[in-house]
Amino acid sequence: MKRRQFAKAAASGTLAAFAVSTGLSQKSKRSPELIDIHQHVNFLGRYNKALVDHQDRMGVTKTVLLPSGAMIARSSTNGGRANGLAARVYGTEASARLAKQYPDRFVYFCNEVPDKPEAVAELEKWLKRGALGIGESKFKLECDSAPMQKIYEVASEFEVPVLLHFEHKAYNTGFERFHKMLEKYPKVNFIGHAQTWWGNIDANHQQEVMYPKGPVKAGGLTDRYLADYPNMFADLSAGSGKNALSRDEKHAIGFLERHQDKICLGTDCADIEGQGDSCSGTGQIDNVRRFVKDEKVLTKILSGNAKKIIRLS
Secondary structure, three states: OOOOOOOOOOOHHHHHHHHHHHOOOHHHHHOOOOEEEEEOOOHHHOOHHHHHHHHHHHOOOEEEEOOEOOOOOOHHHHHHOOHHHHOOOOEHHHHHHHHHHOOOOEEEOEOOOOOOOOHHHHHHHHHHHOOOOEEEEOOOOEOOOHHHHHHHHHHHHHOOOEEEEOEOOOEOEOHHHOHHHHHHOOOOOEEEEOHHHHHOOOOOOOOOOOOOOOOOOOOOHHHHHHHHOOOEEEEOOHHHHHHHHHOOHHHHHHHHHHOOOOEEOOOOOOOOOOOOOOOHHHHHHHHHHHHOOOHHHHHHHHHHHHHHHOOOO
């Protein structure tokens, strides 16, 4: 089950014209490989063309598409209110279709509502068809519940990662117990994301606070999970990831250095600009480049770690 353009220009003027005509940004030219492990099809209604252009403007060379599960009303989907990852995101088939249209630029994960009876069969079907992981898993279930463990078992069998949205009292609850899953499923590379994941870089974190401000005291649960478990990784995406670095820049520099082998670039931004202050993904890419001065470490975070845990060709 394992699977693991830049064109030449004759002169600098030609190169600049090429960059403009293809939508490649200046960042793209500076960083020939930039892997975004967190984007969505139809994110808050964004059309595919806008998504493609958005990724170009950010300088992303390869994007991992994370689909939603089935549109059904269950307690795990908040009676259907959390369908589409609570953001109108389309399912696996739409992600697979876009990846097929742009095979050099997009790959995809698969997803399903974990307590849906057909969940395991659905995930296995897509993993056999070419999905490279499972997620974004964003359901109102405890992170160590029986339905979630069925998902981890599939991931273990196919040796693919699982990307989890941790949000206190909302999605993948029981974060303080997640170490038990890391121990029980050592063959699964887990990727942490969202408010509770990033809030817990701080040893003094108050769980009810989604976007904490101010200085960070190292040694929170997230810090320890990354340090203590070889199968735990981090997704820098969304406002929560951006806030985690921006709130305490001194801590951010040390955190990125300390966990340089565990952190992957993700954006998870729903805008259409792909640049400027309105794009949190661009802001996070800028953060990483500003805080990481060692080129080898920068390469790990912007692309190398993703290639290590996802079977990217």
